[in-house]
Amino acid sequence: xxAIVAAIFCGAYILGLLLTGIxxxxxxIPLAAIGLLLLAVPVAxxxxxxxxxxxxxxxxxxxxxxxxxxxxxxQIRLPQPxxxxxxxxxxxxxxxxxxxxAKTNPVETSPVQxxxxxxxxxxxxxxxxxxxxxxxxxxxxxxxxxxxxxxxxRLTRSNRLQFELAATQVSGIADPKHLHQxxxxxxxxxxxxxxxxxxxxxxxxxxVRMTGSLYQPPPATNPGGFDFEKYxxxxxxxxGFNGKTLAYPSREKPAPPLFWAIRQRIQxxxxxxxxxxxxxxxxAMVMGKDAVDVPYEIQDQxxxxxxxxxxxASGTQVSMLIGVILAFTQRLPGKARFGLxxxxxxxxxxxxxxxxxxxxxxxxxxxxxxALIADRKTKPVGILLLTATxxxxxxxxxxWFLGFQLSFLATLGLLVTVPILTKWLDWMPSAVxxxxxxxxxxxxxxxxxxxxxxxxxxxxxxLVNVVVSPLITVISIGGMVSAAAxxxxxxxxxxxASLLYYPTHLLIxxxxxxxxxxxxxxxxxxxSAVQVVLLYGMISVIWRWQRLHKYWxxxxxxxxxxxxxxxxxxxxxxxxITVLATDQEPVLVVQDGxxxxxxxxxxxxxxxxxxxxxxxxxxxxxxxxAIAPNLKTPTVESWQQIAAAAPIRIFxxxxxxxxxxxxxxxxxxxxxxxxTTSGVAIPLSAQQNIQQGTVTLRWxxxxxxxxxxxxxxxxxxxxxxxxxxxKHQAILTNTLPPAAVIGWSGKALSFKLLExxxxxxxxxxxxxxxxxxxAWLKQHQIKFHSxxxxxxxxxxxxxxxxxxxxxxDR
Numbered sequence: 001x002x003a004i005v006a007a008i009f010c011g012a013y014i015l016g017l018l019l020t021g022i023x024x025x026x027x028x029i030p031l032a033a034i035g036l037l038l039l040a041v042p043v044a045x046x047x048x049x050x051x052x053x054x055x056x057x058x059x060x061x062x063x064x065x066x067x068x069x070x071x072x073x074x075q076i077r078l079p080q081p082x083x084x085x086x087x088x089x090x091x092x093x094x095x096x097x098x099x100x101x102a103k104t105n106p107v108e109t110s111p112v113q114x115x116x117x118x119x120x121x122x123x124x125x126x127x128x129x130x131x132x133x134x135x136x137x138x139x140x141x142x143x144x145x146x147x148x149x150x151x152x153x154r155l156t157r158s159n160r161l162q163f164e165l166a167a168t169q170v171s172g173i174a175d176p177k178h179l180h181q182x183x184x185x186x187x188x189x190x191x192x193x194x195x196x197x198x199x200x201x202x203x204x205x206x207x208v209r210m211t212g213s214l215y216q217p218p219p220a221t222n223p224g225g226f227d228f229e230k231y232x233x234x235x236x237x238x239x240g241f242n243g244k245t246l247a248y249p250s251r252e253k254p255a256p257p258l259f260w261a262i263r264q265r266i267q268x269x270x271x272x273x274x275x276x277x278x279x280x281x282x283x284a285m286v287m288g289k290d291a292v293d294v295p296y297e298i299q300d301q302x303x304x305x306x307x308x309x310x311x312x313a314s315g316t317q318v319s320m321l322i323g324v325i326l327a328f329t330q331r332l333p334g335k336a337r338f339g340l341x342x343x344x345x346x347x348x349x350x351x352x353x354x355x356x357x358x359x360x361x362x363x364x365x366x367x368x369x370x371a372l373i374a375d376r377k378t379k380p381v382g383i384l385l386l387t388a389t390x391x392x393x394x395x396x397x398x399x400w401f402l403g404f405q406l407s408f409l410a411t412l413g414l415l416v417t418v419p420i421l422t423k424w425l426d427w428m429p430s431a432v433x434x435x436x437x438x439x440x441x442x443x444x445x446x447x448x449x450x451x452x453x454x455x456x457x458x459x460x461x462x463l464v465n466v467v468v469s470p471l472i473t474v475i476s477i478g479g480m481v482s483a484a485a486x487x488x489x490x491x492x493x494x495x496x497a498s499l500l501y502y503p504t505h506l507l508i509x510x511x512x513x514x515x516x517x518x519x520x521x522x523x524x525x526x527x528s529a530v531q532v533v534l535l536y537g538m539i540s541v542i543w544r545w546q547r548l549h550k551y552w553x554x555x556x557x558x559x560x561x562x563x564x565x566x567x568x569x570x571x572x573x574x575x576x577i578t579v580l581a582t583d584q585e586p587v588l589v590v591q592d593g594x595x596x597x598x599x600x601x602x603x604x605x606x607x608x609x610x611x612x613x614x615x616x617x618x619x620x621x622x623x624x625x626a627i628a629p630n631l632k633t634p635t636v637e638s639w640q641q642i643a644a645a646a647p648i649r650i651f652x653x654x655x656x657x658x659x660x661x662x663x664x665x666x667x668x669x670x671x672x673x674x675x676t677t678s679g680v681a682i683p684l685s686a687q688q689n690i691q692q693g694t695v696t697l698r699w700x701x702x703x704x705x706x707x708x709x710x711x712x713x714x715x716x717x718x719x720x721x722x723x724x725x726x727k728h729q730a731i732l733t734n735t736l737p738p739a740a741v742i743g744w745s746g747k748a749l750s751f752k753l754l755e756x757x758x759x760x761x762x763x764x765x766x767x768x769x770x771x772x773x774x775a776w777l778k779q780h781q782i783k784f785h786s787x788x789x790x791x792x793x794x795x796x797x798x799x800x801x802x803x804x805x806x807x808x809d810r
Contacts, residue, residue: 016070040064306461525619
């Protein structure tokens with residue numbers, strides 16, 4: 001009974017943390033807390049009608065209180081900027097002129113975008129209140145920041161170095177002669193990026209002085225986009241710093257941290273015996289990709305084929321490590337084996353950087369060693385529950401870390417589902433069964449969560465994992481042995497690493513080929529929290545009751561229907577236009593009764609970070625039509641990325657630019673990609689009407705005017721790519737129709753043209769720089785939305801206009 005009560009209390013604590021995802025409060029008390037208390041009372045006094053041997057009512061009432069306490073504890077542990085946090089030195093443009101330009105944040109792509117933090121709605125609302133105010137009077141000038149390097153430097157996708165800085169001092173640089181303002185003492189951490197050449201010798205603990213500019217980390221600007229602000233806020237970071245120069249104030253440098261030095265030595269020795277990227281991959285499979293700079297191309301290929309777990313330090317590596325230690329110490333006494341195993345675990349945890357998933361594996365590994373010494377059996381599921389509770393007491397914020405969630409779900413799947421699958425697959429050779437049972441179990445238990453976060457599935461994931469499982473085992477164990485030898489005999493460590501070349505190279509090639517298979521990723525669309533709970537409920541029911549095992553196929557069909565039917569119904573009945581926030585040209589996605597169209601003339605960066613994430617979130621795997629109004633060479637490359645991810649059936653590009661690009665190899669490759677998927681390319685002529693479902697499009701072009709007219713139902717949109725000077729815009733009233741929505745660069749618009757167009761909404765694709773235009777819009781009660789400042793905006797037939805952040809009447 002004690003074990004049952006402990007499990008109830010642990011489950012109540014975890015449930016309380018999960019309920020922080022429900023937004024809203026009443027009189028300052030979270031609605032979820034009120035609901036949990038109200039639920040605990042009837043459960044306490046009625047549970048024995050269903051479960052005769054259930055604990056006493058006071059146990060259930062105490063569990064309800066534990067859940068409420070977990071919610072309050074979570075709120076207390078949410079990071080908040082201190083009074084002297086460096087974020088208070090960020091200059092914020094005063095909101096005096098409604099048309100004043102927004103500051104552009106020079107954010108580098110974070111290397112952690114591959115494993116984002118899953119932020120719940122309630123947490124989003126809470127963290128959003130953590131706004132820093134410019135109370136440190138530096139002003140809108142470059143700054144000099146001094147502080148200590150707080151994390152190992154990592155390479156970003158743009159080949160810059162990134163690290164966390166524990167700031168101690170900041171001062172403004174008043175003029176080009178680098179005259180400094182008085183320094184201000186500060187606290188808190190900043191997310192820093194600097195040129196790679198400036199920080200080759202960096203390591204944690206060094207004091208550095210840098211010049212550059214502070215910025216506020218930007219939030220997500222598009223549906224499905226990465227929320228950089230929330231990600232950093234969860235780590236207690238509220239400021240970003242774009243560094244230009246770096247210097248060391250002191251000639252005497254402290255010794256590097258022990259584990260960092262060991263990690264560097266292992267990487268260097270293994271790099272002697274192996275070329276790149278094989279060396280980086282071996283080191284990552286031993287110590288995790290967070291400790292090693294694995295090329296992003298390799299990381300992307302592993303993600304697309306469902307092999308991302310191979311690059312993460314996890315329970316698999318810990319199990320192998322303990323297995324190797326126990327195998328080599330069979331003749332030693334139990335206490336010696338326990339001591340060596342514990343020492344190896346501590347060393348491994350230090351090398352991997354104490355990630356939640358590794359801590360989970362380390363604790364469970366330590367318990368397994370204890371059980372071995374005591375010669376007692378353990379209950380793995382109970383240990384997993386206790387481990388999760390202990391880690392969440394240490395840091396309750398981990399409950400919303402995707403890596404933490406996936407680690408525990410995958411482990412739970414292995415513990416409870418592998419035995420069932422092993423029985424079902426008993427017709428296979430016993431040595432082959434684990435190759436299938438392990439990836440299937442992990443896939444089943446992590447799939448609902450992956451769908452809720454990413455909205456995509458990897459159809460070849462299980463098959464690829466079955467094929468590469470022996471390779472992963474060989475490389476992981478061989479890499480560990482090589483790492484141990486590197487610390488004792490570098491030459492031997494390098495030699496052992498060289499023996500891993502062929503299996504590592506083969507693994508890379510399999511991931512590369514898998515990522516190039518047609519349909520290697522299938523966009524389903526993100527699912528709701530309710531769907532996630534129902535899916536895990538069905539999985540749990542099949543697992544818990546043995547009599548229901550034979551009905552697994554029925555649960556599978558119900559699960560597919562639970563995901564496919566709502567998504568299919570929504571897509572078939574959806575009438576929606578989305579204007580994405582991009583750095584350059586505007587991007588429109590039109591969804592009309594199952595047909596999807598894309599209007600795009602932007603860069604490859606816009607496609608990678610805005611267009612493709614949105615298509616995945618919406619479950620879009622093909623484009624019925626696409627329009628490229630300005631098909632220049634950089635745009636051709638971005639369209640190649642789009643065509644590879646979502647085949648295009650009809651591709652329109654301007655007649656003049658199609659002729660100009662006809663000899664371009666990139667353009668010919670794009671046309672070949674379109675034809676390969678049974679698509680066609682059609683020149684886009686001026687004044688040509690294009691009918692796609694209920695949507696009518698028309699390309700308008702003259703000497704100084706380029707615009708796309710889009711009509712859905714009775715509503716007309718005009719998206720201007722090019723406009724004449726405002727003095728010559730009045731003549732356009734003779735050729736342009738009134739429009740409900742206009743989109744333009746944000747520059748000055750003629751009042752006569754605005755009166756003629758008479759829009760309901762004006763969308764600026766770039767920060768508006770003309771106060772007279774925005775003042776006119778405000779005076780005439782026309783809604784104004786800047787995608788650069790407020791993010792994407794959507795229109796649906798049912799709800800009208802909605803923004804990622806609220807629309808603003810100016």
